Amino acid sequence: MNILALRKSLRVLPIAIFTFVTIGSVSTALAAPPFKAYFGPIQGLTFNVGSCGSFDILNDYMIEGFFIVHFDKDGNLKHVNQHISYSDSTYTNSVDQNMQIDGGPGEGESQRYDYTGDQPVVAVSGVQFKITLPGYGIILHEVGRTIFDEETFEVLWQAGPADVTEQNLAALCAALTP
Numbered sequence: 684m685n686i687l688a689l690r691k692s693l694r695v696l697p698i699a700i701f702t703f704v705t706i707g708s709v710s711t712a713l714a715a716p717p718f719k720a721y722f723g724p725i726q727g728l729t730f731n732v733g734s735c736g737s738f739d740i741l742n743d744y745m746i747e748g749f750f751i752v753h754f755d756k757d758g759n760l761k762h763v764n765q766h767i768s769y770s771d772s773t774y775t776n777s778v779d780q781n782m783q784i785d786g787g788p789g790e791g792e793s794q795r796y797d798y799t800g801d802q803p804v805v806a807v808s809g810v811q812f813k814i815t816l817p818g819y820g821i822i823l824h825e826v827g828r829t830i831f832d833e834e835t836f837e838v839l840w841q842a843g844p845a846d847v848t849e850q851n852l853a854a855l856c857a858a859l860t861p
Contacts (some may be wrong), residue, residue: 715754723747724770732774732812732847735856739777742786742812744769763796774814774823776859784858786814796833803833812847814855822854823847 724747732740750765772786792809812825827843838848846852 715756715758717754718752719749721747721749726771732855733850733852735776735852735859737778738859740852740855740859741775741777742772743775744772744786744790746770748791760798762798763794765794765796767792767794774855774859776861779861782859782861784814784816784855786812789813804830804839805833806830814858816858819854819858822858823852 724745726745728744728746730742730744732742734740746767746769748765748767750763752763753761755761769786769790772790774784774786776782789810790813792807792811795806797804797806806828807830808828810824810826812823813821814823815821823846824844825847827841827845829838829842829845829848830840831838841848846855
């Protein structure tokens with residue numbers, strides 16, 4: 684799973700939960716108040732961060748968070764805000780599973796899905812990936828703000844270090860090499 688697939692899977696979560704909760708209850712949407720729900724902890728998630736040539740970097744983690752669905756005065760979906768906290772984040776060499784590094788601290792992100800324009804967009808901000816090694820400092824950092832097309836996941840605008848998106852993995856590969 685690459686970064687775009689990860690974002691796509693996280694995008695489906697609030698909509699799926701919202702649909703499940705409100706199915707058969709159209710009055711919830713027509714009343715137009717915001718709808719808030721919590722999720723998690725969801726454990727056992729694995730993300731393939733990228734390749735180091737002879738091995739892949741796997742990130743195992745747990746998420747929890749909440750989302751708020753907002754409607755306009757007519758009951759139409761306006762936007763969804765979602766906050767996700769990552770914990771128990773571990774980066775592992777796919778060939779030698781003894782080579783592991785803990786992620787964090789402080790991995791988490793906020794997402795806003797905006798449905799008010801012709802092109803639905805998603806804005807993600809926060810510390811999505813972070814690894815700090817004693818004596819070396821930060822060796823992997825995906826932080827800042829990214830805006831992308833909700834359907835194609837094309838990046839429309841980005842600010843901040845994007846080591847995972849841009850596959851700047853040399854320091855992490857070195858740390859996970861036996």
